[in-house]
Amino acid sequence: MSSIIENFQEISNKYKAIFCDLWGCLHDGTKSFPESLNALLDFRKNGGTVILLTNAPRPRQNVVAFIEHLGITNKYFDNLITSGDAARDALNKGAFGNRIFHIGPEKNLCLFDNASESNLKADTEEIKLVGLDSASCIVCTGLIDDLNEHPSDYNKVLEEGVNANLPMLCANPDIQVDYGERRLWCAGALAAAYAKFGGKTFYFGKPHQPIYDIALKAVKSINPEVKISEILCVGDGLHTDISGGIANNFPTLFVCGGLSREETSVDGFSSTLEGRKLSKFLLAEGVSPTTSMWHFQ
Numbered sequence: 001m002s003s004i005i006e007n008f009q010e011i012s013n014k015y016k017a018i019f020c021d022l023w024g025c026l027h028d029g030t031k032s033f034p035e036s037l038n039a040l041l042d043f044r045k046n047g048g049t050v051i052l053l054t055n056a057p058r059p060r061q062n063v064v065a066f067i068e069h070l071g072i073t074n075k076y077f078d079n080l081i082t083s084g085d086a087a088r089d090a091l092n093k094g095a096f097g098n099r100i101f102h103i104g105p106e107k108n109l110c111l112f113d114n115a116s117e118s119n120l121k122a123d124t125e126e127i128k129l130v131g132l133d134s135a136s137c138i139v140c141t142g143l144i145d146d147l148n149e150h151p152s153d154y155n156k157v158l159e160e161g162v163n164a165n166l167p168m169l170c171a172n173p174d175i176q177v178d179y180g181e182r183r184l185w186c187a188g189a190l191a192a193a194y195a196k197f198g199g200k201t202f203y204f205g206k207p208h209q210p211i212y213d214i215a216l217k218a219v220k221s222i223n224p225e226v227k228i229s230e231i232l233c234v235g236d237g238l239h240t241d242i243s244g245g246i247a248n249n250f251p252t253l254f255v256c257g258g259l260s261r262e263e264t265s266v267d268g269f270s271s272t273l274e275g276r277k278l279s280k281f282l283l284a285e286g287v288s289p290t291t292s293m294w295h296f297q
Helices: 034-045 060-068 083-092 106-112 151-163 187-196 209-222 238-247 275-285
Strands: 017-020 049-054 079-082 099-103 137-140 168-170 176-179 182-185 201-203 231-235 252-255 291-293
Touching (some): 017 209, 034 049, 060 083, 079 083, 079 209, 083 106, 083 209, 099 151, 151 187, 168 187, 238 252, 238 275
Parallel strands (some): 049 079, 168 201, 231 252, 252 291
Antiparallel strands (some): 176 182
């Protein structure tokens, strides 16, 4: 049974660092959560290291620019790691060829900017965006119009990719995300459909190991003595943030009032966590976070 807390301060002295999710924990895409930012600030003031770990399919600098508009400045964190960083690292190493068919919105094309500048093999050619018929792989960063589209709208192009035997790199394993009061589909939903059609998929965000390897290296550069047991993974994605933390042997803090608010609150809408509903939900999902709370604060 996951223990339940109301405030992060109840357990913060157990940890020297946290890997904290962004969307759903610190903001909803339209506004940031002041109480959550204050929790980060207090943790840092007491010597803790904060690494923001997000499944955003864009490079770090683009995400930093976006969250600054929401008031999440660098005073709240020490570093930020994105699934886009992890995916771009794989592309830079040349394992998937250099001809990319991109599925995703135009705003995510920044993933391919200067993609050859780091960790690039000497014999690897510059990355090119091409049509499906001449691609060496597919990179999925999301739905082109996630406000109006459904994953099933992509069935034809996904089947064509499978028939061409193209691997798909998923730069955002999230299935859905809350944008204000709306729930939108993410790249993870397309990758799941691709795998269902028989395609080979590679994931580069939570809960998969590559992003944790980068995050651990980042925290070790700040505090070389920190232990795995002293790094807490915080997030509202049960099968991304929490499952990823568990799989990589980190303690976890499940923020129930995000993606799982309907399954864990008293009436499905209020801001009150119901312990029995939480236990039933976690048992059904087969995931056991170390600790749970409603909102990160």
